[in-house]
Amino acid sequence: MGIEREPDGTVTTHDLGLSIGALAKAVGVAVETLRTWERRYGQPVPHRLPSGHRRYSLDTVDRLRLVTALIERGHKPSEVVPLDEAALARLAGLAEPPPESTSPEERWFEAARTMDEQGMLRRLETRWARLDIIGFLDGFLAPLLIETGERWARGELTIAQEHFASEIVAQFLIGRWRPMSAVQDGPVAVAATPSGERHSLGLHMAALALAAAGWQIRFLGADTPDDDIVAAADATGARAVVLGASPSLARAQLEDTLSRLHRSLGERAIWCGGTAPVERPGISWATNLAELYHWAREQAAG
Template structure:
């Protein structure tokens, strides 16, 4: 066998992955992968005969490590040059890994990647300004830029959640029209849905079902919880809002879900919602319920009665899910 033939066979033996496959395996959106390549040169994929990107196993591993590091609060611009071993060490030895990160942990060193804001609150302010102008293109681009700069967990925790709280407050005070509120909701819903669908499934991982009970029609909290659960390695079955107890129970039995996440936002202290939670517990006596949302405290009695795990925020949700796997 000559050298050319050997090289050709060795090349053919290297498995290559499409952008879609890499996105599914790493949990990164195609937009984020392309941006990281262009801005930071984190990987250098080859091209197939149709000029489409092709990634090898090393590229996938590196992107996965970088994604985990950004989810932990490190800015991509400050770790893009790290080797695989350095990234693994960073994730293993990260200070405060078991504790709740402080807001300061999310802000990278000064002077890194100056063209992109790295302070979560800055994105909220820019989004509000664009929303007042009903500038749809800017709204979309701000969320995409925040994902790249901050990582998925920080984006959801410190941009999306406070943003929607701010929009709701502005609408209640009459500072924006209902059309503005609807535009913000639809923009964020579409974006979070894209994040969730890009994360794919994890072979052998447990399933968790995410929804809201009947008469709870606000879904962004549930959708954010679904993204958070998927980032923690769960296979998420997201069914949208306003689902009757019987349907939730049927879906849990179908998927073999290890837990149910419910979001309670509005209305508060609703007898119908209380009865739905009691009914759901009767249908699913051994399945953990993890319940959050700003209306959760008004349902404290029924949540205690049904043995639900209550969480204050997405960080608490992640820790609750982590505890369920022990």
């Protein structure tokens, strides 16, 4: 930047600013692109030196960096080059959201009531970004789902709203654990719920804890017969089988399933999770995901 000083030390302002070459370099675009944008969209606006050379303010760099980021995200130059900085920041999602007075949980339920899909995803994203994995799963998401059940039982949420919320949570969790699992070469875990058990969100949470600990997940999902769980563990060379069981699954059936899996799965670790534990030899039961996560990390490292 050409800052010139008079012999007495004062700065002459006529030469302040960036040349077009310096601006192009700072923003990472070609000089010719900047000239084209100015010709087509009237931006960026330089001031001219007496020599006719362009000079740009430093603010222009920040503005054009937003422009190029948005173009990389798929916007056309004609949509973004003419915008001022505030409009660009809004488009880039950098603008501060308006202050909200209610708790994150209440905002989640409000979004569930109005079936505001984006609003619900945003609440999850925000918590996900701020909490560690166990804080998110055990501390935030599980209580939120339990409260969902209570509100449904009190008639404050309809079945449709509860189903809608559960689907959003499932999609969110899958969107986190599947890409992690796909790029890993750690031990394999098969994940399933036993026959008759349709509650699968705890299992998705377990899958996320495992994937975050470096494991690969083979997700069979809800309502899987015992023999098929065993066959999948054999076929994938799984080191562990993880199961989810809610209190609605009949205890006698669950005990039977766990005994059969223990007999058939040999040395493989078997974890079962849920709020109503059943004791069976060879089964590690967890009522939270912290335990599974810490065990899984040790296993993946060893």
